[in-house]
Amino acid sequence: MKVVIVGGGGVRTPQIIKTLYSNKKELSLEEITMLDIDQERLDNIKMINNELISGKDIKLNYTLDAEEAFIEADFILFTIRVGQIDDRIIDENIPLNYGVVGQETTGPGGFAMAMRTIPVMLEYLDLIMKVSPDAWILNLTNPSGLITQALTESGHEKVIGLCDGPTVLKEEIADAMDLNEDELFYEYFGLNHFGWIKRVVHNGIDITENVLNNNQALAETRVDPDFLRQIKMIPNEYLLFYYNNTEAVKNLKDSKMSRGEIIKALNTKLFNELRKINNDDSNKSPLQIYKNYNSARNDSYLQVETMGLQTDNIAEKLWGGINSTGSSDKMQTGYGNIALQVMQLLNSDQAELMLLNVVNNGAINCLDDQDVVEIPVYVDKNGLHPLNIADIPEHARGMLQAVKSYERLTIKAVKDKSYASALQALIIHPLIPDLKAARSILDDYIENHRYFPELK
Amino acid sequence: MKVVIVGGGGVRTPQIIKTLYSNKKELSLEEITMLDIDQERLDNIKMINNELISGKDIKLNYTLDAEEAFIEADFILFTIRVGQIDDRIIDENIPLNYGVVGQETTGPGGFAMAMRTIPVMLEYLDLIMKVSPDAWILNLTNPSGLITQALTESGHEKVIGLCDGPTVLKEEIADAMDLNEDELFYEYFGLNHFGWIKRVVHNGIDITENVLNNNQALAETRVDPDFLRQIKMIPNEYLLFYYNNTEAVKNLKDSKMSRGEIIKALNTKLFNELRKINNDDSNKSPLQIYKNYNSARNDSYLQVETMGLQTDNIAEKLWGGINSTGSSDKMQTGYGNIALQVMQLLNSDQAELMLLNVVNNGAINCLDDQDVVEIPVYVDKNGLHPLNIADIPEHARGMLQAVKSYERLTIKAVKDKSYASALQALIIHPLIPDLKAARSILDDYIENHRYFPELK
Amino acid sequence: MKVVIVGGGGVRTPQIIKTLYSNKKELSLEEITMLDIDQERLDNIKMINNELISGKDIKLNYTLDAEEAFIEADFILFTIRVGQIDDRIIDENIPLNYGVVGQETTGPGGFAMAMRTIPVMLEYLDLIMKVSPDAWILNLTNPSGLITQALTESGHEKVIGLCDGPTVLKEEIADAMDLNEDELFYEYFGLNHFGWIKRVVHNGIDITENVLNNNQALAETRVDPDFLRQIKMIPNEYLLFYYNNTEAVKNLKDSKMSRGEIIKALNTKLFNELRKINNDDSNKSPLQIYKNYNSARNDSYLQVETMGLQTDNIAEKLWGGINSTGSSDKMQTGYGNIALQVMQLLNSDQAELMLLNVVNNGAINCLDDQDVVEIPVYVDKNGLHPLNIADIPEHARGMLQAVKSYERLTIKAVKDKSYASALQALIIHPLIPDLKAARSILDDYIENHRYFPELK
Amino acid sequence: MKVVIVGGGGVRTPQIIKTLYSNKKELSLEEITMLDIDQERLDNIKMINNELISGKDIKLNYTLDAEEAFIEADFILFTIRVGQIDDRIIDENIPLNYGVVGQETTGPGGFAMAMRTIPVMLEYLDLIMKVSPDAWILNLTNPSGLITQALTESGHEKVIGLCDGPTVLKEEIADAMDLNEDELFYEYFGLNHFGWIKRVVHNGIDITENVLNNNQALAETRVDPDFLRQIKMIPNEYLLFYYNNTEAVKNLKDSKMSRGEIIKALNTKLFNELRKINNDDSNKSPLQIYKNYNSARNDSYLQVETMGLQTDNIAEKLWGGINSTGSSDKMQTGYGNIALQVMQLLNSDQAELMLLNVVNNGAINCLDDQDVVEIPVYVDKNGLHPLNIADIPEHARGMLQAVKSYERLTIKAVKDKSYASALQALIIHPLIPDLKAARSILDDYIENHRYFPELK
Ligand SMILES: NC(=O)c1ccc[n+]([C@@H]2O[C@H](COP(=O)([O-])OP(=O)(O)OC[C@H]3O[C@@H](n4cnc5c(N)ncnc54)[C@H](O)[C@@H]3O)[C@@H](O)[C@H]2O)c1
Ligand SMILES: NC(=O)c1ccc[n+]([C@@H]2O[C@H](COP(=O)([O-])OP(=O)(O)OC[C@H]3O[C@@H](n4cnc5c(N)ncnc54)[C@H](O)[C@@H]3O)[C@@H](O)[C@H]2O)c1
């Protein structure tokens, strides 16, 4: 099997490589190709990968040539960041100027990211349709559901949107309840970064009530547990930006750095350290540097949004803290595992329910057939078999419909290069208070972004 | 024909009386009964009515006994204000404390009004079903669509929700375009105080573009005309609170008085002056006092929300200004006319398209069958025949669905006496930023309102 | 205004001409162009028309050139018969060989007619889109609803399918009830030749029950009135072929001539007589001949299907009978009036509810948006405004869905030139008992028809 | 675990007992209670059971007392025949008099069976809701889907309709293709005895085309394979009565005995032989007698409908033939296995896709939410998780909708005791040609059936 990682110069590539490599047999893995547009990043990642995988049993390629990469691919993972981390910083900072959440995937930040990412993805899609039409596309690029819909609407069927959020949520609930995750069934439904668990069943017994009464099980949502008991659902952690909007905006503004800026600092330090090895010919371990980087990144996750982390010289500080905790085994977690699991199930005799972003086709009746939704999908070697979702609670229904309208208009804005559609996408987004904010944010994005499509 | 006005002691009753009386023949009008819970108000309104209608050709009754009033009624108009103007002031002021729009019908204000009005309406409905099951119910009580849905969901079919907003909007567009209103067809759709015109046709020619290019025609919306050209629709004036949310909140807060407080001041002056006549046996004209009142009220409409009117001793000031303009003929406008038109069409050989609040039943496909919607209805002596609405623009779709979800949950909150439903209604309302605001507003309403249903 | 009649050599053209001419002022009628493919027919019809219209106030043209005809047309009426009456005879006879209803529009007969008519219509449509894209297309060609859907699916919006059936049904009910038709409202819904009245309202009072209890009012349906009281609806007369299927088939088979053969005989006599005048230079009146023809045709309508009319030398017999009854004023009735009424309403200040075939767009929720349905439409100078149809009774729902599936597959069969789709269309038709019958009928049609599209 | 078999005196009970007993460990089986209304049948079945199960490790009870039976039940299997085999004979014979299919579950036969079975089932349901509300109800009683819908519409959620048909179809395809059934995925959808496979996937490869080209794989459907290649689907074997309607009716009529009569003959012989043992105190084996019975029954399955089996003294003949083939191991097949599999999956760590009758809830979008449909359901210890069904082919859509309309009206007829609904159910059934046939059949049923509900 040949796997391609588009955005292979990205900081998570070694994690993915490690995950795939550990399962090389089940996958009959022969070759992994890293495709990127940045040669230096590829070189740096290669150093880490090479330390990670000593054997020669699988081929690792690094290339800037997409066509070459896609040929004979079985799975193509997309994990790109158009405009790099600098553009994410713009995505996140502009809305904050207008009192609106500035976040990578949720609200205007996700909109801007989608606007400059979709055109790139569609170009790749064309190439894949030509070169490897039977390859599965696993999209990890954020905003994952929206980007996936842009691809499926263009007629390719073998696209799956991945996100580890819902799976992590499941794990956390299982942990808190001290139950074996495998024994639980979750009725999860919604959109990427915008879903809820509406029922948890354990060995045939509905334990939703028990979960809701266990504050520990609800902790990761960071939303008032009393409220969750009132809606009788457990939301995806990104619902925080809706339920605790004002506080989240305040924390983001109070914080001296945005999440993007922290990651930029960490990335800079990572690549500097790696460059030093190269230049100094030092015998430091690229892998150890990478592990430090990862722990630093994990330790600071969602701190800004919830606690208003005040920081300066942040990279050094976070980096320091890690050597002590030595969280090197955290390397395997994350979305690499989700991708791995999909590939395994499509290639073995096992079958599992996974939470994936797939074309709706009526699974959630109150959304359109061609919408991409995040729901339980029964995956086996015969493909994806989405479950039917019944009885969407009223609380979620209107919100889902409004946010999906925003997503549809965003895709339309890219496809038609339409300023009017872009503006409408923003105005109907529940996190944007009004026309003035919507227009200001849009105009600022247009002014500041290099890769924004030219709108008319 | 017998007409009943529930809330007949209200300040608009003389307007309605005048309107009905001018058309007494077409209506075969024999009797109008004013039903209220406040005897003093009934007495005062009677003074005005008596000056208005000198002849004895129709019977005017005033009563506190609902059963008596409803017997043999053909049309029952509801125009009540549960908790009087004092409760409206609470409705409007509390949200402003949390930076949220405080308005009689839109946002939390409308929610609170519905919460205490629906139980009263449902009690009346029970009585009507017993005493006069064939009577038409014309609901003018705000929030008109939401209240109407609470009634229709209870199984009564002959309920129509009325609002003069969409009709006024039509007239204004016709005026601005210098066209005969009768020659125009408007594709208007939505919910009460939450709708759009998506197409205007003149003698078979689609003139939507022309209307959108005429800033005068768009003026009443108070929304940026460039934006309206981008969405290609003309919104109901209440969309102002969505599109210009921040500014509206600011104006409301900056204003020293809320709309409710202004009306309270005007009402107090009106009833004081009327009381004086009674007591002093003066020979002032109750009708003239009433006309002054009306002009003062009209002149100050929507001033607060849009211009931050700063005022004190307001009643005197507004009162003074009127004698000069002498806008006595304004008396006939307003929602009385809409009610009149419905009654006429149901009793004559004419037929017209009217914009009414009726049960959806699939007319707008993206909403539920039992939802009440505001759409064009062909009305003739054989009843209401709602038009089918095709192709709801994406811009409106998600918003409509979200706001209707809020409405459904509000009704559910009343019917189940459920705090959880009430809270969810508020959270999913697009004008409420988050859980904290929703809960604070709800709790403050519960604490401050006398007529709020007890929630559990 | 310029009106084009495609199929202008047809036997009903003089009726239409007369109808239009009597209303020339309201219509601002300037020109009527008869377009056909048969010059002799045009010549014959011209003789009748010329006697009918002596004045020179409007221009009558006769042409074989479609492009010329369509230029500057305001309304284009389609009333063609592809393959002439001979092909109708084939349409009707073949199914009878397999015990299946053989009828011009219902069942396999309608299928075959659609198969050879749709390609012709689509070609004309292309030309119209090029030459006169703003012209209204009024389709009278049968099967009217199915043909109309083939046109609207091709993207032209200004297409209306006409049939006088539902209007005649209304008139008959009004007559039987001794009520003024204008005072009645009918909730009629369905497909062309496949609809029901589910509610009749008179001056606001639901009189459905009364109508159902009046056997006279139900007489035209020819269906057992007790059954109609059980379904609480009054069906279109073509439902006869469903409700009384076996008997209808028996009558058709017992009859020595099919409807098509009778008409062929009448047509032959008509054109012979007209030819004689030409040749003999006799001074017989073409118009009188035409009137005789018409009465003979009307007198024999639906006789075959319901009474098993046994006849030979039929043209002579029917012809004879007429001179006595002298039903010359019957000339104005029929579908010409429906076309006239549409043209008038689209060009005047009047507005009416008409029963028309239009794109569904959600009016009947259990059918697809792009389906053409026959429903009440409010027509005024601003266009067509279809009413919303609520609560389709279960009895009708499944039947409607099945028959519409048949219609969709028929259109698909033409567009894809697909034998498989054609076969499936026939199999799911409720009047065709099984695969064997479906296939035999299809294969016989293919073998016998000259204008059937070549299927693969 | 306690299992109850309602209709436990039925001829298939020993099969079910054997199946359950062989899996007693996985099921933690402690007790099986046979509930019936016929003591003699219970006694006879007990004789067979006792020979089948020598051990004392599980308790077998036999009772006429429903309340006693249901107490503490975990699973309640329904497999009753209201009116016994005599009423089935009536069900099947009457339609044949009018040229309509007479079959136990399909067409009027299924209708009549439902009419007299639903009231009995609803009474049992009430009792279960009172006594054992948490028990799973597995309904095997025919017509299985229709009966199941009558139960689920009454508000009980834990009802599953079972039929081995779709599973047998899968096995036959796998056999014919020489593939391992476990490696195949089938997109099966529809209603009970009215469904299609629209896609077959093998190890990720769509092999639908291959299956369709393998006549052996299509053989069991008895439908012309060329036609199946045209619709690109493989129908449930009961579609035979639709696709080959005329031939099926002819075979049924030509046959001297109906299926019901054959079974009656066999049952009589079975119970006679068993009675003899009892009376004569002979030492014949009840189990051997039972095995003979079973083989005789299996050997004659669907012979009548397809080959017009002419027979007399049938029981003896069939009985004789069996000793030779000795098909004793056929005992385990059939619907007992489906019931077993459901119980196992709900009680173990395994999970499988099964084809079950469950509430639709949007899984098939063109049917109503509350309809019961037969679709793939992912079953594990946490319950039933129906897959979403996308893209119903047009060929199947209209037919499904029409047949489901018939089913809904049948249930309505029982619930409202309505003659009109019953008549409408029959008329819209695709297998009934017209009103006359429908009414005759209905009236004959009413006249001949003892257990038919009294209609008004
Ligand atoms: N779905 C999930 O669960 C999940 C979790 C984390 C991150 N992500 C997403 O993964 C993506 C990568 O984020 P990261 O922080 O891991 O990586 P990163 O920012 O370190 O790397 C992204 C890589 O993409 C490359 N790139 C940019 N434009 C490209 C193009 N046109 N073609 C090919 N490569 C291109 C860059 O050069 C860079 O090497 C982002 O979209 C992020 O939001 C998704
Ligand atoms: N739909 C529209 O177009 C429209 C326009 C304007 C006002 N309104 C609505 O009409 C209603 C009346 O407003 P207003 O300012 O004209 O009148 P108001 O406030 O002067 O009068 C309301 C009357 O209702 C009476 N009332 C209160 N509770 C009652 C009860 N339980 N039973 C009977 N009477 C009761 C009061 O005593 C008072 O006399 C409000 O709901 C308002 O929002 C609707």
Ligand SMILES: NC(=O)c1ccc[n+]([C@@H]2O[C@H](COP(=O)([O-])OP(=O)(O)OC[C@H]3O[C@@H](n4cnc5c(N)ncnc54)[C@H](O)[C@@H]3O)[C@@H](O)[C@H]2O)c1
């Ligand atoms: N909708 C209704 O209420 C209604 C009522 C009656 C008849 N019809 C339909 O009207 C149509 C005409 O029937 P009729 O019996 O009145 O007419 P007819 O058969 O006398 O005339 C049809 C004419 O169409 C012409 N024609 C055939 N192919 C043509 C082509 N490709 N282009 C132009 N002309 C062509 C023929 O030459 C002929 O002159 C039929 O489809 C019939 O079913 C509809």
Ligand SMILES: NC(=O)c1ccc[n+]([C@@H]2O[C@H](COP(=O)([O-])OP(=O)(O)OC[C@H]3O[C@@H](n4cnc5c(N)ncnc54)[C@H](O)[C@@H]3O)[C@@H](O)[C@H]2O)c1
């Ligand atoms: N779903 C499937 O796959 C499938 C397959 C075969 C048979 N069936 C169905 O199973 C049922 C039984 O058929 P059979 O031929 O196996 O059995 P059968 O006819 O031998 O036995 C039915 C039993 O039900 C009993 N009974 C009748 N009325 C009853 C009542 N009110 N309460 C309790 N018991 C009652 C009878 O006394 C009899 O013992 C039928 O409905 C048949 O159609 C279903």
